[in-house]
Amino acid sequence: MADMTRAFVIGHPIAHSRSPMIHGHWLAAHGIAGDYRAIDVAPADLSAFLDRVRRGEFAGGNVTIPHKEAVFEAVVHRDAAAGAIGAVNTLWIEMGELVGGNTDAYGFAANLDANAPQWRMAETALVLGAGGAARAVLHALREAGIAKVTVANRSAARAGELALAFPGVKPAGLDQAPALLARTDLLVNTTSLGMKGQPSLDLDPDALPDHAIVTDIVYAPLITPLLARAASRNLKTVDGLGMLLHQAVPGFERWFGVRPAVTPDLRALIVADLEAQR
Ligand SMILES: NC(=O)c1ccc[n+]([C@@H]2O[C@H](COP(=O)([O-])OP(=O)(O)OC[C@H]3O[C@@H](n4cnc5c(N)ncnc54)[C@H](OP(=O)(O)O)[C@@H]3O)[C@@H](O)[C@H]2O)c1
Known part of the structure; x- marks a missing residue:
């Protein structure tokens, strides 16, 4: 022993x-x-x-x-x-x-590789949230060569910090997210909204194109309100548990x-x- x-x-x-x-x-x-x-x-x-x-x-x-x-x-x-x-x-x-x-970036990418491998073809990604997890997601998106990435966050200053740390990433307010959906191939929620005990994310995925992939890194609950709304529109969805397991x-x-x-x-x-x- x-x-x-x-x-x-x-x-x-x-x-x-x-x-x-x-x-x-x-x-x-x-x-x-x-x-x-x-x-x-x-x-x-x-x-x-x-x-x-x-x-x-x-x-x-x-x-x-x-x-x-x-x-x-x-x-x-x-x-x-x-x-x-x-x-x-x-x-x-x-x-x-x-x-x-x-x-974490490896886990995020491996989860999408396993469940929606076409994510690597995305040209535009919208990342909601600018906390620690968003940094890992931005690193994975950069490694995957996704050219146009916007990070939308409640606190504009934090989105700005991430845009500085990841050159090429555009900062936006969370309130600007709805207007960006029509041009989004991959939507990633990294805010804690939708998590058990937290308010749900107030974003209607209806404006996303039909080929869009929606992933939420929150995994408790497994099917967040965002994923449920995206699935009801027949969009490809990937839950966050796979990221936890793969990381x-x-x-x-x-x-x-x-x-x-x-x-x-x-x-x-x-x-x-x-x-x-x-
Ligand atoms: N699946 C996995 O393996 C995995 C790995 C890591 C994290 N996660 C999950 O990802 C989530 C975020 O983790 P984190 O470490 O990045 O947390 P964090 O650093 O605390 O960041 C939280 C993010 O959520 C936003 N937010 C929180 N409350 C909000 C509200 N009421 N309205 C709008 N935005 C709000 C924050 O915006 P502000 O900047 O404006 O405060 C910030 O962007 C957690 O639920 C965590 O469990 C999952």
Whole structure:
């Protein structure tokens, strides 16, 4: 047991995290005697926790709110995605030093590749929201070569910051989104609107062209009001759960040495948990 590979997800709070369920499923599926657990680390304790990682107590782990930016600052090396997004969600050790990556953009793209592969043909994308998740989405859209991207946000200043960080992206107010729909091939909601306990997003997808793809990265509920309205218009829709599942793949492979698959079984496990929490 002493040399068992250990990994974690740290956050504060962390009890809500579904990462232990995802990684636990893969450990069992591959017969790996590893350990992945959620650890509540308060901001004041982050530095001491990272020392434990440096000392080799863990192979690495996931990082979530509120630590993604602090860990970005703490690591010695970052992968290209973390550098572009400005946040770290996956941590590992190389030559005794902390290395940080960000797999959210990968997860976003892999989810669309699996469920709406034609998304890569989109010429125009409208991203609603300008928070941390929007940065990952913008990085994925840039990597996919989508030329015309607008980010529409309630706070214009935050949309402007993203436009500066991602040259070529146009900033807009959330109130301008309806007028942009007719020219949108891919609509992405990254605001927390539509999430359980939040107001729903007040945007009628009717003006979208018939070929448009609508994806919502909010996954609780699985079918957000936006996705329901888009589906009722027969538009292609992709829910956000796949992003959560796919973003976990690179970390598991790095820590446990096996690239896991996002299977219907894994999805069903998490869907059942989401249903139980409703
Ligand atoms: N599927 C996945 O794997 C995945 C991954 C990451 C995040 N998410 C989900 O994505 C959502 C956003 O996460 P985040 O980390 O980007 O959050 P964040 O940094 O807090 O950003 C929240 C965004 O929502 C907007 N917003 C919040 N309340 C609003 C309101 N009442 N009216 C208009 N806009 C509002 C904010 O606009 P302002 O800038 O104007 O405040 C901002 O653009 C969350 O629901 C999260 O669970 C999913």
